[in-house]
Amino acid sequence: xxxxxxxxxxxxxYSSDIVLKDINFEVVDNDFIGVIGPNGGGKTTLLKLxxxxxxxxxxxxxxxxxxxxETLFGYLSQVSDIDREFPIKVIDIALSGLMSNRGxxxxxxxxxxxxxxEILTITGVDHLxxxxxxxxxxxxxxxxxxxxxxxxxxxxxxxxxxxxxVDNKFEKELYELLKELNKRMAxxxxxxxxxxxxxxxxxxACVNRNLHYHRSNKxxxxxxxxxxxxxxxxxxxxxxxxxxxxxxxEGSV
Amino acid sequence: MIELFKDLFEYQFLQNAVAAALLVSVVAGIxxxxxxxxxxxxxxxxxxHASFGGIGIAYYVGINPVIGAIIFSILSAFGIEALSxxxxxxxxxxxxxxxxxGMAVGIIFIFLTPGYAPNLLSFLFGSILTVTNSDLLxxxxxxxxxxxxxxxxxxxxxxxxxxxEFARTQKIPVTLMNYILIMFIAIAIxxxxxxxxxILLISLFTIPPATANIFSxxxxxxxxxxxxxxxxGSFIGLILSYSINIPSGASIVVVxxxxxxxxxxxxxxxxxxxxxxxxx
Numbered sequence: 261x262x263x264x265x266x267x268x269x270x271x272x273x274y275s276s277d278i279v280l281k282d283i284n285f286e287v288v289d290n291d292f293i294g295v296i297g298p299n300g301g302g303k304t305t306l307l308k309l310x311x312x313x314x315x316x317x318x319x320x321x322x323x324x325x326x327x328x329x330e331t332l333f334g335y336l337s338q339v340s341d342i343d344r345e346f347p348i349k350v351i352d353i354a355l356s357g358l359m360s361n362r363g364x365x366x367x368x369x370x371x372x373x374x375x376x377x378e379i380l381t382i383t384g385v386d387h388l389x390x391x392x393x394x395x396x397x398x399x400x401x402x403x404x405x406x407x408x409x410x411x412x413x414x415x416x417x418x419x420x421x422x423x424x425x426v427d428n429k430f431e432k433e434l435y436e437l438l439k440e441l442n443k444r445m446a447x448x449x450x451x452x453x454x455x456x457x458x459x460x461x462x463x464x465a466c467v468n469r470n471l472h473y474h475r476s477n478k479x480x481x482x483x484x485x486x487x488x489x490x491x492x493x494x495x496x497x498x499x500x501x502x503x504x505x506x507x508x509x510e511g512s513v
Numbered sequence: 514m515i516e517l518f519k520d521l522f523e524y525q526f527l528q529n530a531v532a533a534a535l536l537v538s539v540v541a542g543i544x545x546x547x548x549x550x551x552x553x554x555x556x557x558x559x560x561x562h563a564s565f566g567g568i569g570i571a572y573y574v575g576i577n578p579v580i581g582a583i584i585f586s587i588l589s590a591f592g593i594e595a596l597s598x599x600x601x602x603x604x605x606x607x608x609x610x611x612x613x614x615g616m617a618v619g620i621i622f623i624f625l626t627p628g629y630a631p632n633l634l635s636f637l638f639g640s641i642l643t644v645t646n647s648d649l650l651x652x653x654x655x656x657x658x659x660x661x662x663x664x665x666x667x668x669x670x671x672x673x674x675x676x677x678e679f680a681r682t683q684k685i686p687v688t689l690m691n692y693i694l695i696m697f698i699a700i701a702i703x704x705x706x707x708x709x710x711x712i713l714l715i716s717l718f719t720i721p722p723a724t725a726n727i728f729s730x731x732x733x734x735x736x737x738x739x740x741x742x743x744x745x746g747s748f749i750g751l752i753l754s755y756s757i758n759i760p761s762g763a764s765i766v767v768v769x770x771x772x773x774x775x776x777x778x779x780x781x782x783x784x785x786x787x788x789x790x791x792x793x
Contacts, residue, residue, distance in 0.1 A: 311681075311682050312681075312682075313678065313681060313682075333682055335679065335682045337676075337678060337679060341676075341678065342675070342676055343552070343675075346550055346674070346675050347550055347726060347729070347730045347731060347732050347735055348671065348675050348730075348731075348732060349730070349731060352671065352732075353675070355668070356668070356671075356672040356675070356676070356679065356680070356683070357683070359668070359669065359672060359680070359683035359684070359685055392730030392731070393730075394730060395730075408679070
């Protein structure tokens, strides 16, 4: 297994506010890591660190590229962050994922468009290629953004809560699609929905100021408590039920 | 109106006015589409008014007011761009402060300048009929640079405008591009002051793209239609102003707004008819 990146003794946050303290973490090829943890625990900060959007206060993040022209990241951000009135077409959003390592202008237009159609077909929104953002539903937009993240065939796909604003049908399809994609790329997925992701991810990272890496997709409430991770756990059993953990322990939130 | 066309061939100042309307329409159509898409209308209004401070100081020290305005508007634009990335300052408040501050500085320095400031009113309300050859030359150079820049960097500009965070992950030099674009906004604004003046200027950068956006959601097509609508509106406004003797800046703005209304109305009628056709 080739290492993609590692995070060594990193402390990070915003101005004077430390969100992540002294974390260690690594990602290797074909990982499928579910990142869980309470709101404000530092999940998004972790992603921003990996993507280079913020710099660590202390420690370092190392990357291990396998070739010179590989695309390291595909990034699916939270849909809520964008302007739904912006005049841009679906096909152009997909194409915007090709900017990184193919030069400033990219390959030939025709070649790129072909790629965009292929990827939109995979995500099931090729028929919407000429629509503008305004005319899409939340789930459709999420698929378009996924296409944008995938079009450059990244080595690591990073998803920030891909299951918000989408219907159950799409959610299920999305996870199946990710499972398929995982054969070709490593995936890091932030999610609130611990119960569902555990059946798809291979390993789990609990982020709550610290980071606990759990090298299995089976996680129990007891383990979560040991990791200081006060989040909701849905267990599979005869009677459907939800176990809610207390937001306990001073300084853990 | 026929008289105008006759005069158009005869008088240089009318030819200059039409040429200015065309050149400003092109640059305002391109920059305006960027401004409205990114919701930078208020920012642009702030830069416009801040530039008045530069005009005032230029009068006081006796240099070309346009140069003073360009320096002031670029500095204020860069200031806002730099501030907007700090979390502890609210961007719209910063714009509001700069907006009023620029005007205040301008008023004070013009008051302090001995004698009468001859072109002051033309800076505030515009005077397209007094556009000079050198004004046109500056506008032409700006047009060429902006057109080339938008053709070469069309995709990066579009992607940054749509989603900066994602553009950053794509190794696009987002910060540099933002500074270049805001510099173009500042220069385009100052060179367009001649046509409609500081007070009405934001109209040229807002109304045509807003009108085009009614029927198109394609960045490039909005630019094209904005240029067309802007020139049409400026030309009709100019004819009106010349034939019934009203201030040109104001008549251009009124025509542009009327065009917006007509397009909006036609578009909703078109939609209603189409919906009826589908039902049958």
